[in-house]
Amino acid sequence: MTCSLSSLCLPLSLNLEEIDxxxxxxxxxxxxxxxxxxxxxxxxxxxxxxxxxxxxxxYIMTNNGEEQITNLHLPSELVxxxxxxxxxxxxxxxxxxxxxxxxxxxxxxxxxxxxxxxxRSQIFSCMSKELRDDKQMMxxxxxxxxxxxxxxxxxxxxxxxxxxxxxxxxxxxSMSRNEIGSYLGLAVETVSRVFTRFQSMDIIAVNGKEIxxxxxxxxxxxxxxxxxxxxxxxxxxxx
Amino acid sequence: MTCSLSSLCLPLSLNLEEIDxxxxxxxxxxxxxxxxxxxxxxxxxxxxxxxxxxxxxxYIMTNNGEEQITNLHLPSELVxxxxxxxxxxxxxxxxxxxxxxxxxxxxxxxxxxxxxxxxRSQIFSCMSKELRDDKQMMxxxxxxxxxxxxxxxxxxxxxxxxxxxxxxxxxxxSMSRNEIGSYLGLAVETVSRVFTRFQSMDIIAVNGKEIxxxxxxxxxxxxxxxxxxxxxxxxxxxx
DNA sequence: AAAAGTAGTTGAGCTATATCAAGTTTTTGA
DNA sequence: TCAAAAACTTGATATAGCTCAACTACTTTT
Numbered sequence: 001m002t003c004s005l006s007s008l009c010l011p012l013s014l015n016l017e018e019i020d021x022x023x024x025x026x027x028x029x030x031x032x033x034x035x036x037x038x039x040x041x042x043x044x045x046x047x048x049x050x051x052x053x054x055x056x057x058x059y060i061m062t063n064n065g066e067e068q069i070t071n072l073h074l075p076s077e078l079v080x081x082x083x084x085x086x087x088x089x090x091x092x093x094x095x096x097x098x099x100x101x102x103x104x105x106x107x108x109x110x111x112x113x114x115x116x117x118x119x120r121s122q123i124f125s126c127m128s129k130e131l132r133d134d135k136q137m138m139x140x141x142x143x144x145x146x147x148x149x150x151x152x153x154x155x156x157x158x159x160x161x162x163x164x165x166x167x168x169x170x171x172x173x174s175m176s177r178n179e180i181g182s183y184l185g186l187a188v189e190t191v192s193r194v195f196t197r198f199q200s201m202d203i204i205a206v207n208g209k210e211i212x213x214x215x216x217x218x219x220x221x222x223x224x225x226x227x228x229x230x231x232x233x234x235x236x237x238x239x
Numbered sequence: 240m241t242c243s244l245s246s247l248c249l250p251l252s253l254n255l256e257e258i259d260x261x262x263x264x265x266x267x268x269x270x271x272x273x274x275x276x277x278x279x280x281x282x283x284x285x286x287x288x289x290x291x292x293x294x295x296x297x298y299i300m301t302n303n304g305e306e307q308i309t310n311l312h313l314p315s316e317l318v319x320x321x322x323x324x325x326x327x328x329x330x331x332x333x334x335x336x337x338x339x340x341x342x343x344x345x346x347x348x349x350x351x352x353x354x355x356x357x358x359r360s361q362i363f364s365c366m367s368k369e370l371r372d373d374k375q376m377m378x379x380x381x382x383x384x385x386x387x388x389x390x391x392x393x394x395x396x397x398x399x400x401x402x403x404x405x406x407x408x409x410x411x412x413s414m415s416r417n418e419i420g421s422y423l424g425l426a427v428e429t430v431s432r433v434f435t436r437f438q439s440m441d442i443i444a445v446n447g448k449e450i451x452x453x454x455x456x457x458x459x460x461x462x463x464x465x466x467x468x469x470x471x472x473x474x475x476x477x478x
Numbered sequence: 479a480a481a482a483g484t485a486g487t488t489g490a491g492c493t494a495t496a497t498c499a500a501g502t503t504t505t506t507g508a
Numbered sequence: 509t510c511a512a513a514a515a516c517t518t519g520a521t522a523t524a525g526c527t528c529a530a531c532t533a534c535t536t537t538t
Contacts, residue, residue: 066382085367128320128321134374135329142380143307189496189498189516427485429526432488
């Protein structure tokens with residue numbers, strides 16, 4: 001019944017008693033089906049979540065009904081850190097496929113911060129990392145062209161899959177072309193065209209949502225507009 | 240010699256003894272001149288900072304030498320929250336004008352978290368807010384056009400000045416047109432043209448870096464692509 | 479106070495990507 | 509398993525904003 005958060009999402013050095021304290025507050029939620037909301041903008045904020053399996057997108061709706069995806073959440077990642085001082089969630093989060101999550105009621109988590117300083121540090125660390133990722137996303141959105149954006153996304157996904165023990169070369173996109181466009185600030189058609197172009201350049205092989213990275217170096221070269229974060233990705237997916 | 244952080248940057252309900260504990264770890268840094276770095280990407284991370292007066296920009300450099308501004312820091316705001324689990328700063332931060340800051344050595348701050356849970360919550364809250372601001376920035380960068388971007392920036396600055404007791408209608412931009420472009424993902428020329436257009440529409444009056452907002456409603460209307468954050472701004476600068 | 483540099487503005491033309499349109503493939507669900 | 513809908517692809521065209529260029533107005537230096 002434990003979520004094994006301690007090893008997967010929050011790699012902590014806790015003793016058994018401490019792990020037990022943490023596990024006690026964690027609830028297992030029923031699996032979400034594709035399209036189900038984990039929460040909607042405006043819902044009362046009570047909990048943060050850790051993704052166990054599947055994937056989620058967080059998004060804001062603009063007045064004219066367009067959706068801006070702000071996060072793609074994969075297993076072991078935390079959802080809702082941007083809400084912890086709000087009465088209600090400022091964004092919506094929905095499942096991209098069948099997805100299971102652990103629910104961590106935030107008031108309970110908060111009570112543990114004093115007793116478990118390592119846990120507290122870990123949450124600080126997750127938030128700080130999300131801030132860094134956001135800055136990279138801003139760079140991507142404002143300075144990269146369509147090819148660089150798509151290459152960056154694929155390199156980033158590859159690194160994240162690798163970190164969790166999956167192949168960095170072959171994986172399945174849980175986002176539609178439309179959602180990729182929304183995430184990267186591109187029209188669907190442009191995403192589609194870049195995929196076609198990358199295929200004809202033998203950089204990737206695409207079959208619907210299945211992606212195979214055929215030429216990692218070339219992909220990284222295209223993605224590589226800035227030194228810092230891509231350097232991390234490079235290490236992560238280096239053969 | 241105190242930074243009065245307790246009232247300005249971190250509105251806490253601490254008793255005198257607690258305030259004293261916090262003040263003890265805070266160092267006053269010598270004022271930075273325009274263009275001075277507070278820290279550079281790669282410098283050892285030791286401290287976060289609170290802006291006392293003036294303003295700073297945080298930025299990433301791309302491989303081809305372009306700079307992406309990721310934050311504009313005004314007085315009472317914290318700098319460096321995206322670095323707290325890093326050995327070295329992942330970005331650079333430099334003064335846009337003569338600027339004074341308080342230095343808060345992070346290891347000392349961390350030691351206070353257990354004794355002062357309110358302080359800890361306050362830092363969590365600042366990070367969470369920065370995450371929300373980042374998501375709004377992503378929306379701006381990927382969905383807004385040039386006019387909406389500039390209007391959003393002006394509305395946002397207006398709200399931030401108002402919150403600190405300054406006029407929400409007349410203020411001075413500390414960023415150059417070039418920096419505004421870098422921040423908003425626009426070319427300098429486009430920023431300049433939008434300023435000219437807004438002037439001819441009598442929405443603002445511009446004199447170099449001095450801005451006067453002449454038609455707040457119109458400005459908000461143009462900025463207003465999404466409900467959530469602009470709603471906050473609206474309240475803040477509503478006459 | 480002149481000179482030299484830097485920042486800002488304005489215009490003209492170009493280009494990357496959006497938009498529109500039409501077709502194809504995949505998914506869904508009755 | 510077939511029909512309808514949704515997702516994806518490809519082509520043609522439009523356009524917002526970029527780039528290049530020239531000019532003007534500040535700032536800084538000496």
